[in-house]
Amino acid sequence: MRAVLESLVALALGVLVGAAVMAAWGRDPWAAYAALFTGALGNARALASTLSRALPLVLTGLTFAVGARAGLFNIGAQGQMLLGAVVALSCGLFSLPAGLHLAVALALAGLAGALWALPVALLKLGRGVNEVISTIMLNWIAHWLTLYLVVQKLSDRVVGQRTFTAPLGMRFPPLYGELTWSFLVSLGTALFLFWFLWYHRQGYEVRAVGLNPKAARAAGISVPRALLVALLLGGVSAAWAGAIQVLGRFPYAITSDLANLGTLGFDGIAVALIGRNHPLGILGGAFFFGVLATGAARMGLRGVPLEMIQIVQGVIVVAMAAPEALRLLRRVPLPIRKKEEVAA
Amino acid sequence: MNTLLQVFPVALRAMVPITLAAVGEVFGEWAGVVNIGLEGILTLSAFLAAVVSWATESPLLGVLAGLLTGALIGLFHGLVSVKLRGNQIISGVGINLLGMGAVGFGAWALWGAKSPMLDRRFWIPEVPGLGVSPFVLLTPALALLTWGLLFHTALGLRVRAVGENPMSADVVGVPVERLRLFAVVYGGALAGLAGAFLSLDWLHTVSATLPAGRGFIALANVVFSKLNPLLALLGGFLFGYFDALGIQLASVAGLSGGVPYQFIRMIPYGATLLVVALAIGRARFPKALGQPYRRE
Numbered sequence: 001m002r003a004v005l006e007s008l009v010a011l012a013l014g015v016l017v018g019a020a021v022m023a024a025w026g027r028d029p030w031a032a033y034a035a036l037f038t039g040a041l042g043n044a045r046a047l048a049s050t051l052s053r054a055l056p057l058v059l060t061g062l063t064f065a066v067g068a069r070a071g072l073f074n075i076g077a078q079g080q081m082l083l084g085a086v087v088a089l090s091c092g093l094f095s096l097p098a099g100l101h102l103a104v105a106l107a108l109a110g111l112a113g114a115l116w117a118l119p120v121a122l123l124k125l126g127r128g129v130n131e132v133i134s135t136i137m138l139n140w141i142a143h144w145l146t147l148y149l150v151v152q153k154l155s156d157r158v159v160g161q162r163t164f165t166a167p168l169g170m171r172f173p174p175l176y177g178e179l180t181w182s183f184l185v186s187l188g189t190a191l192f193l194f195w196f197l198w199y200h201r202q203g204y205e206v207r208a209v210g211l212n213p214k215a216a217r218a219a220g221i222s223v224p225r226a227l228l229v230a231l232l233l234g235g236v237s238a239a240w241a242g243a244i245q246v247l248g249r250f251p252y253a254i255t256s257d258l259a260n261l262g263t264l265g266f267d268g269i270a271v272a273l274i275g276r277n278h279p280l281g282i283l284g285g286a287f288f289f290g291v292l293a294t295g296a297a298r299m300g301l302r303g304v305p306l307e308m309i310q311i312v313q314g315v316i317v318v319a320m321a322a323p324e325a326l327r328l329l330r331r332v333p334l335p336i337r338k339k340e341e342v343a344a
Numbered sequence: 345m346n347t348l349l350q351v352f353p354v355a356l357r358a359m360v361p362i363t364l365a366a367v368g369e370v371f372g373e374w375a376g377v378v379n380i381g382l383e384g385i386l387t388l389s390a391f392l393a394a395v396v397s398w399a400t401e402s403p404l405l406g407v408l409a410g411l412l413t414g415a416l417i418g419l420f421h422g423l424v425s426v427k428l429r430g431n432q433i434i435s436g437v438g439i440n441l442l443g444m445g446a447v448g449f450g451a452w453a454l455w456g457a458k459s460p461m462l463d464r465r466f467w468i469p470e471v472p473g474l475g476v477s478p479f480v481l482l483t484p485a486l487a488l489l490t491w492g493l494l495f496h497t498a499l500g501l502r503v504r505a506v507g508e509n510p511m512s513a514d515v516v517g518v519p520v521e522r523l524r525l526f527a528v529v530y531g532g533a534l535a536g537l538a539g540a541f542l543s544l545d546w547l548h549t550v551s552a553t554l555p556a557g558r559g560f561i562a563l564a565n566v567v568f569s570k571l572n573p574l575l576a577l578l579g580g581f582l583f584g585y586f587d588a589l590g591i592q593l594a595s596v597a598g599l600s601g602g603v604p605y606q607f608i609r610m611i612p613y614g615a616t617l618l619v620v621a622l623a624i625g626r627a628r629f630p631k632a633l634g635q636p637y638r639r640e
Contacts, residue, residue: 025453073433119617127621130567132380132433134620136560137613148606269437305452307552310445314384318438322430 006323007274007281011288014316018308036295046294048177052249054290056081058186059241060268061286062193063234065277067131069197070230071210076120076135077238078265079142080113084239085246085254085261086146087112089154089166098169105170106185106243113239116142117231125224131231139265143258150254162253172248182248187283189237194279196233206230238265263310270313273320289313347592354588355581357546360479361386361538361555362587363580365562367487367573368534372418374494374571375527376507376632377425378432381417381439382535383559389413389539391447391550395454397466407468407540414536415529422528426521429636440559448552459551468545479541484577486534491573503527507630510637520637535559557613558587564620571629579619586615 019029040050060077067074091105116138123129154163172180196203208216209226217223241264246254254261271289275281296309365382372379379385389410397406417439424430451460471478494500503523505513510520542558543550561583568583569576590611593603 021449075437123617123621129617129620130563133560133564133567134617136557137564137617140557140613141610144606144609148604151606152604266441270441273434305449307445307448307452310441310552311449312445314438314440314442314445316438317441318424318435321432321435321438322424322428 003276006320007276007285010316010319011274013319014312017315018312021308021311037291039297040291040295045177048175048179050287050290050294051183052178052180052290053293054286055183055186055248056241056245056264057267057271057286057289058190058282059237059244060265061271061275061282062189062268062279063238063241063265064269064272065275065279065282066193066197066206066230066234066237068272068277069210070206070227071213072227072230073132074120074135074231074234075132075266075269076117076138076231077234077241077268078263079135079139080116080235080238081242081245081265082142082146082258082261083112083116083242084109085242086149086154087239088170088243089163089246089254090149092164092166092170095167096169101167101170102172102247105166105247106240109239109243110236111239113235113237113242114232115235116239117235121224121228121231125227146254146261147258150258151256154254155256156253160256162251162255164253166247166252170247171252172244178249180248182244185240185244185248186286189240190279190283193233193237197279202226202229238268241265241268267313270317273317348589351585351588351592354592355585356480357477357584358587358591359577359580359584360477360483360541360546361558362562362565362583363483363487363577364479364538364541365535365559366565366569366576366580367490368414368531368538369562369566370531370569370571370573370576371490371494371503371534372527372531373566373633374500374507374630375503375524376510376630376635376637377422377524377528378436378634379418379421379439379528379531380433380436380560380563381421381443382436382562383555383557384436384440384443385414385417385532385535386539386542386555386559387440387443387447387552388417389536390543390554391450391539393540394462394466394543394550395450397544398462401465403466403468403544406466406544407537410540410544411533411536414539415533417536418529418532419525421532422525425528425636426524429638432634444552447550447554451550451552459549459554462543462548462550466544467548468541477541477545479537479545482537483580486537487573487577487580490534494573504630506637507632510632510635511640514637514639524637535562538562561587561612561616564616567620568623582619583612583616587612 022029022032040046060081063077064074088105088109091108096104120131120134123134124131150163156162156164172182174180197207205221206226206229208221209223213223242261245261267289271282271285274285292309296306369379392413393406393410396409397403421435424435425432451458470476502518505518506520506523514520542554565576565579565583568579590608594605594608
C-alpha cells in the first residue's frame with residue numbers, strides 16, 4: 001500500500017515540477033496539461049494511440065525490472081531495443097509466408113537482444129565489470145551499428161528519410177486506430193515474467209539472488225546462472241520492444257535519425273521504478289508514460305517541446321530514489337518508525 | 345602510424361572531461377557515495393556554463409557557473425543519498441534523465457535549436473605562448489591535488505574512514521554525514537568543471553547528448569584507477585586517446601581508409617569495454633560504498 005502511495009506521490013511530483021517549468025517559461029501549464037490529457041484519453045482513438053505507445057515501454061520496463069529482481073542495474077535496454085528493431089526489419093529482406101514471417105522476425109529480434117546482453121553477463125561474471133558501464137558502452141555501440149544499418153543498408157531508395165517499410169506479411173494486423181495486435185507481445189511477456197518470477201523455480205532463484213546473493217549461494221543456488229537468465233530474458237524483452245515498434249506501429253519502418261525508436265529503452269527505467277519492478281505494476285507505469293507520450297504530441301503543437309516529458313521523467317525517478325523524503329512529508333512520528341525497524 | 349601521433353593533441357583535450365569527472369568521483373566513492381549521474385552533471389553544467397558565458401560574454405563566469413552547477417547537483421545527490429538515505433544508483437539515473445530533458449528543453453527554449461553553436465567570443469582562450477587549453481594544465485594539477493588531499497591530509501583520512509567504516513568513524517567523533525556531503529559536492533564540482541570545458545573549450549556547442557557517454561567512460565575510468573586519482577589521470581589519457589582517435593578518424597576525410605563513419609564512432613566505447621575487461625586485478629572498493637549510514 002505504501003509502495004503504491006510512493007509511486008503516486010512521485011508521479012504527482014513529476015507533473016508538478018513540469019508545470020512549474022512551463023509556468024516559469026510563461027506558458028499556461030494547466031492548459032498544456034489539459035491538452036495533454038484530452039489528447040491522450042479524450043476519445044477511443046486517443047486511447048488507442050496511448051495504449052500503442054505504452055506497449056514497447058512495458059517491454060523495456062520489464063528488462064530493467066527482471067534485472068533489478070536479480071540485483072542487477074541493467075540499463076542496456078536502449079541498445080537491445082535498437083538492435084531488436086533493426087534485426088526485425090532486416091527480416092523484410094527475405095520473403096516468407098505471411099504470419100510465419102512475423103514469427104521469424106520476432107524470434108530473430110529476440111535472439112539478437114539476448115546476444116547483445118550476453119557480453120554484459122560474461123564481463124560481469126568473468127571480469128567483474130559492473131553492468132552499468134558495460135551496458136552503456138554497448139548501448140552506444142548498438143546506436144552506431146543501428147544507424148549504420150539504417151542509413152547505409154536498409155534505407156528506402158525513394159523516400160530518403162527512412163528505411164524500407166516492413167512487408168505486410170511481417171506486420172502485426174491493425175486492431176483499432178493506432179493499436180495493433182502487437183499488444184499480445186507486451187501483455188504476454190508481462191504475464192509470462194510474472195509467472196516465471198513467482199511461480200517457477202528458476203524465477204524464484206533469480207529473486208533469491210537479488211534479495212541476498214550470499215544466502216542464495218549458501219542454499220545451493222547458482223548465482224551466475226540466475227544473473228545470466230535475468231540478463232538474457234531482459235535482452236529478449238527489450239529487443240521485442242524495438243521489434244513491435246517497427247512491425248506494429250506506423251510508419252512500419254525506422255526513420256533515418258532513429259527518432260521513432262527514440263529513448264524507448266531508457267524510458268523503461270522510469271516505467272519499472274514506478275511499477276515497483278513488478279510486471280503488473282509495469283503495465284500501469286507504461287500506461288502513464290503512454291499518456292505522456294501521446295499527449296506530448298498535442299503539447300508540441302502548443303509550443304511546449306517534447307523534452308518536457310524527459311524532465312517529468314527525471315523528477316519522477318529522482319523522487320523514487322528517496323522514499324524517505326515522502327515519509328517525511330507524511331510526518332510519521334519517529335518512535336513508530338523505530339518500532340517497525342525492530343520488528344523487521 | 346602518423347595518424348596515431350596526430351591524434352595526440354586532440355587526446356590531451358579528450359583527457360580533460362574523463363579525468364576530471366573520474367577524479368571527483370574517486371573522491372566521492374572514498375567517502376562511500378556512488379554518483380552515476382556524472383553524465384547528467386556534464387550535460388547540465390556544459391549547458392549552464394554556455395548560457396552564462398553567452399549572457400555575460402565572460403567565459404570565466406561561464407566556467408564558474410559550470411563548477412557551481414556541478415557542486416549543486418552534487419549537493420542534491422548528497423542530500424538524497426546521505427540525509428534521506430535514498431538509493432544512490434536510482435538518484436544518479438534520475439540526474440542523467442533530468443540533465444537530458446532540461447538541456448533539450450532549455451536549448452530549444454533559449455535558442456530555438458537542439459544543438460546551437462557557440463560564437464568564438466564565448467570560448468575559453470588558450471594559454472598565451474603555450475597554445476593549449478588552460479584545462480589541459482588544470483586537470484593534472486587537480487588530480488595531484490585530490491591525490492594529496494586523500495592520502496596525505498587528516499581530512500583525506502577522515503573521508504576514507506567514513507567510506508570504509510562509518511560507524512567507527514562516528515564513534516570517534518568524525519562527522520559522517522557532513523564529510524560525505526562534502527565529498528559528493530567536491531566530486532560534483534569537478535564534474536561541473538568538466539562540463540564547462542566540454543561546451544566552452546572543446547566542442548563549442550550544447551545539446552542533450554553532448555557528453556556522448558563520457559560521464560560513463562569516466563565511471564569506467566574510476567574502476568580502472570582503483571580509486572587512485574593519479575591512476576585516473578593515466579586512465580583519462582588512455583580513454584581520452586581512444587575518444588580522440590574516433591573523432592580524428594571520423595572528421596578527417598580519407599584517414600579511415602573506407603571504414604564507415606559509424607564504425608569509427610564506436611571506437612571509444614569498444615575500447616572502454618576492452619580496457620575495463622583487461623584491467624588487471626579487481627579494484628577493492630570501500631566497504632560502505634553505496635550504503636547509507638544510520639546511527640544505531
